[in-house]
Amino acid sequence: EVQLVESGGGLVQPGGSLRLSCAASGFTFSSYDMHWVRQATGKGLEWVSAIGTAGDTYYPGSVKGRFTISRENAKNSLYLQMNSLRAGDTAVYYCARAHVGYYTWYFDLWGRGTLVTVSS
Amino acid sequence: DIQMTQSPSSLSASVGDRVTITCRASQGIRNDLGWYQQKPGKAPKRLIYAASSLQSGVPSRFSGSGSGTEFTLTISSLQPEDFATYYCLQHNSYPITFGPGTKVDIK
Numbered sequence: 001e002v003q004l005v006e007s008g009g010g011l012v013q014p015g016g017s018l019r020l021s022c023a024a025s026g027f028t029f030s031s032y033d034m035h036w037v038r039q040a041t042g043k044g045l046e047w048v049s050a051i052g053t054a055g056d057t058y059y060p061g062s063v064k065g066r067f068t069i070s071r072e073n074a075k076n077s078l079y080l081q082m083n084s085l086r087a088g089d090t091a092v093y094y095c096a097r098a099h100v101g102y103y104t105w106y107f108d109l110w111g112r113g114t115l116v117t118v119s120s
Numbered sequence: 121d122i123q124m125t126q127s128p129s130s131l132s133a134s135v136g137d138r139v140t141i142t143c144r145a146s147q148g149i150r151n152d153l154g155w156y157q158q159k160p161g162k163a164p165k166r167l168i169y170a171a172s173s174l175q176s177g178v179p180s181r182f183s184g185s186g187s188g189t190e191f192t193l194t195i196s197s198l199q200p201e202d203f204a205t206y207y208c209l210q211h212n213s214y215p216i217t218f219g220p221g222t223k224v225d226i227k
Contacts, residue, residue: 035216045156045164045207047216060215061121094163103170105211106154110163 002026002109004095009114016085016118022078022095022111030073033098035107036080038091038116048093049080063089085118092116122146122210126219132227139195141222143208148188152212155184155193158221159204167206168193198224 008020022034036048049069050058057069068081078095093116097109123146133139143153151171156164166175168184171191181196195202203226208219 044221045158045209045218047209047218050214050216058214058216060217096163104173105152106166106169106175107156107164107209108166112163 004097004109004111006093006095006111006114009093009116011117011119012085013120014086014118017081017083018085018116020080020082020093020095020114020116022080024076024078024097027097027109029071029076033100034069034071034078035096035098036069036078037094037096037107037110038089039094039113040088040091043091046091050098051078082116085116087118090116090118121215122149122213122217124208124210124217124219126206126208126222128222129220130223130225132225133198134227135198135200137198137227139198139202139224141193141206141208141224143186143191143193143219145189145191145210145212149210149212151187152210153184153186153191154209154211155182156207156209157202157204158207164207195224 005023012018033052035050051069066084070079092113094113095111096107099108125144127142153171155168158164172184183194205221205223207221
C-alpha cells in the first residue's frame with residue numbers, strides 16, 4: 001500500500017528538541033521530493049520544509065536555523081529535527097510527497113500527521 | 121517571500137449554489153498554483169494543479185482559473201460533501217506558501 005506514516009510527536013518543553021519521522025511505503029521513495037507541512041489547531045496550513053531527491057533543502061524563515069529536514073533513502077524514511085522549540089511550533093505535522101512534472105507540481109500523498117505540543 | 125491571500129475567509133452556502141473563492145499572490149506566480157480541500161481531522165486533498173487542471177478523480181463541478189496574481193476556484197453546484205475548508209498553494213518559489221483558507225459551511 002502506498003502510504004506515509006509519521007511518528008515521533010509528543011509533549012516537549014519550550015527550548016527543547018524533538019525528531020519526527022515519516023515512514024514511506026509502496027513507492028520508490030528516493031524518486032520524490034518530500035515535504036513537511038504543519039497545522040496548528042483551528043488554524044491554516046503552513047509549509048515547514050522540503051528536501052529534494054538530490055538532498056537540497058528548503059525552509060521558511062519561521063523555522064530556518066532551528067529545524068533540519070533529512071532523508072534516508074535506504075530506510076525509506078524522512079525526518080524533521082526540531083530544536084529550540086517554541087509554543088508557536090505546536091501543531092499537527094504532516095509528511096507530504098510532491099509530484100513534480102514538467103508542467104505539474106502538487107502534493108499527491110499525505111500522512112495522517114503527528115501532534116507536537118510545546119508547553120511547560 | 122510571496123504572500124497569498126484568499127477571499128472570503130468564510131462563506132455560507134446552500135446545496136446547489138455556485139461558489140467562487142479568490143486567491144491573490146503578492147507577486148506574479150505564472151500558473152504555479154494549486155487548490156486543496158481539507159475536512160476536519162483529515163489531511164488535505166488535491167483538487168486543482170497548474171491553476172486550472174483538474175486532478176484525476178475530482179468531480180467536474182470543481183474548476184480553477186487565473187494566472188499571474190489572481191486565481192479563482194469555482195464549485196458550480198455545491199454538494200453536501202463539499203462543505204470543507206479550501207486552500208490555495210503557490211509553488212513558484214521557495215518558501216512555498218498557502219493561502220489562509222476559506223471555510224465553506226452550510227447555510
